[in-house]
Amino acid sequence: MSESPPGGACPDPAGTVGAFLCRAGQHLRAAAIENPRLEARLLLAEAMGVEQGALLGSPRRPVPPEPAARFAAMLRRRLAHEPMAFILGHQGFWTLDLEVSPDTLIPRADSETVVEAALASLPVPAARVLDLGTGTGCLLLAVLSERPDAFGVGVDLSPAAAALAGRNARRNGLGGRAAFLAGDWAGALAGRFDLVLSNPPYILRESVPGLMPEVALHEPHRALDGGEDGLEAYRRIVAALPDLLTPHGCAVLELGQGQREAVSLLAGSAQLAIRGCRADLNGIERALILGRQ
Template identity: 55%
Template sequence: MRKITLLKQAGERFFQAGIEDAASEARLLLCWASNCTRIELMQRDDIPDDVVEKFQQAIQRRSAREPVAFITGEKGFWTLDLHVSPETLIPRGDSETLLEALLHHRPDRQKVQSILDLGTGTGCLLLAALKEYPQAWGLGVDVAPGAAALARRNARRNGLSERAAFIAGDWAAAIRGRFDVVLSNPPYIEHAEMVRLMPDVAEYEPHRALDGGNDGLTAYRILCRSLPHLLSEQGCAVLELGIGQAQAVTALAESAGLKVLECRKDLGGVERALVLAFS
């Protein structure tokens, strides 16, 4: 079948389904179905029948608003290639702001020895940090055993399994010890706002990783109470924030005896990464 015909049909279906960047997503999925790069796809005119069938199945799934990452089973983040599944949130570019903030406040790549990631999901934050700090080992914790298992797969995929461990647990309840760095992207969407999420998120990504309680701050209360017992003397924590949450989370942190080193904005101008340390 002709490539141009396939892409046109897919783009039209995606547009009708309310998907932004319909043409771009059609090309991305055809590359995935063809197991080729965009440049290689540009050089092709006809698409084999087996690839057409795989592509049409992907079109059907995406038209139902299933995220592209769940269709392909993977997602890029920072310098990593990660497996993804409905057990976890799909890693997002906004979360890379936490790594930018961490590298700014801990620029010596040899001094960080231990990293804790609470609510690890795919393991994206912990594994990306371990890539940057070659002397460090890390522990990722997630309430879902399936998420912890997926994070272990990602550690193996990125050559970090000897320096990363993942366990299922309730935040820091089972953790004893102190860490040079604590990272977390907790659930922070207000419960009443969950019904307003895009169907790509609301119908496919795990609500436990999104729903932050009535005011969106439930997880931050737990984290801020825990951080003084988790951070080493010169340690720092970097927490991801939802839109408009910087002031409220700052107040929670300061009431727990922590000080704010920075609140870093993401590329969209949202205050996204709160950096904390001992007062």
């Protein structure tokens, strides 16, 4: 990182909050990072151990050497298009604060549509919930946070992801109602569940390298790659659902854009009923709701 970023001189004295934010914002803008000023403020607040609001009205506040060094290291990572959530080490989802790492996908706001559909569809209060491909545990933990009588199991192929989801359960006071294990989808499970959740890999394999660099270079490809047609994981999950669901249970699957029809056909072939589909805030059909016929 050069000492003279593009965009002109910064008005605040060197070594102050304003100067750090100005220079960092210029570097981030030059690297085609969206919202460069906001991201600079997030990084500097983290480096200094303060809330963002503490920086807004204090442009001439000095930045001590140790926070300045932390900020420079974090900024270099962001300029290399490492996701902000990985740099900060956590991400908000629903009402939760979740630890994240390169072992898992970063929870996204679109997936909250799955939580909304699940809460509207969950048939009984004291429910058993299963989350297949749990990652950070975000879907399962969000549902459990709203249903205090429910208990959940999360499964992920990655032992590191399953361990991280367990930490997130404890982090959010849900450790007593959630269990996480490493496994290949539902292969190691017995018993039935009132609700099955999943945000499976659904990106076409050939499209993964062309995703934005924050995703293609840093998030785990096993959690993105849906096979040649993007439906590989859905085939596995849908085939297992008749043996996983209680008689009045339901499943809510996250969809990629334009996948409703294809996944619905798979569900019909497995003798499952389509109970509805919920769109996200961008109008994309995002959460497919299935049940037993």
